[in-house]
Amino acid sequence: GILKINETYDKPFVTGCLEPATEGPRASAAFVVLARNKELDGVIQSMKSIERHFNHWFHYPYVFLNDGEFNETFKATVKKYASSNIEFGQIDKSMWGFPDWANHEDAKEAIAKQGDRVIMYGGMESxxxxxxxxxxxxxxxxxxxxxxxxxxxxxxxxxFCDITYDPFMHMERNNKTYGFTIAVKELRETVPNLFRYASAYKRINKLPSTGLWNMFADRPEPPKVEEPTDLPEDVRKSQPAKRLPDIDGETMEGEKYNMCHFWSNFEIARLDFFRSKAYEDFFQMMDRSGGFWAERWGDAPVHSLAAGALLDTKDVHYFRDFGYRHTTIQHCPANAPGKQLKREPFYHPEDERRNKRIAKQDDAYWASYDTPKHNGVGCH
Ligand code: GDP
Ligand code: MN
Structure with missing residues (x-):
């Protein structure tokens, strides 16, 4: 007989997977890829993956950035894998390398020392x-x-998974500023003084401790400047991390960084968050401390603590539905019944009751919800 779509056979079983609806407006958005010519193979792999799982439907453009110059092979090859426009940009000296106001010799020496202490990437100036x-x-x-x-x-x-909706448009509709898919603990020895500065920034600007800030701040243990703990003892003793200059009005108020951060190799965010005066002030304070060389501050904990100081949990979206892997760490959305939220990834614009319910779930701490359970990694 003729196969009918009924209770026995669901629609995808009969007709195949459904293509997402891709008509409708696009956001003002692009992929940003910082890379070097020698990373071409890795870049192709990433592009194949994002094109296959998302961009062959949505066609968002790419912006490639490099402190050096992209060669013709790189540019020609990359173009072959894109279903959209590509632009290539060089980063000039005002955005890369030691600024004029820094003491270059001191900075280089500090970096060399981090190499001696086998801090991950610590000895690598680039x-x-x-x-x-x-x-x-x-x-x-x-x-x-x-x-x-x-x-x-x-x-x-x-x-890993098809992304069949436009995350930019959904973030915009739902008033989100920053999106992540993995949160992990930072290597302590890379950021011994970072939190002192972030929390001083918050205090100087009289910013409240939001739910998001509290995700990063442990209490009530008394503050102390810590030496790295996960290094061999002789290395630790030979060159303990130095305290960076004192900060105006500094008191630690019993808070301590728990090392949690959004893993920034995946990020979807609004550029105007970073372009705001508040973020610029935050960055200037961090930068002027010299911590980008005296220590090996990653952009991930810097972005995360800025978000903690300036945003709240409601401004952040956890893309728990994105299957994503970078090196050894991955996020794989689970289908385990009962554990997973039975919900679509985003609020529904017309369903007030459901929105309220989802908002409540989000407030109930998305960050601790399923990241550690289903990945084996996370902040908790
Ligand atoms: P990891 O993910 O922390 O191991 O660091 P990566 O080596 O992947 O670097 C992070 C990002 O910065 C990647 O997109 C790299 O391609 C890029 N990157 C790192 N160092 C440089 C550099 O010196 N020049 C350029 N142009 N890109 C870089
Ligand atoms: Mn990487």
């Missing part, structure tokens, strides 16, 4: 520049001026 660029400059690059949103893409990442 890595420090990369982290500082992503902390305080990428959103000022002229090629991003025309965009309101960005989605960060790195070489050698993988998406």
């Amino acid at each position: 890595y420090h520049h990369m982290c500082r660029f992503y902390s305080g400059f990428f959103y000022k690059h002229p090629l991003l001026d025309k965009y309101k949103w960005y989605w960060r893409l790195e070489p050698d990442i993988k998406y």
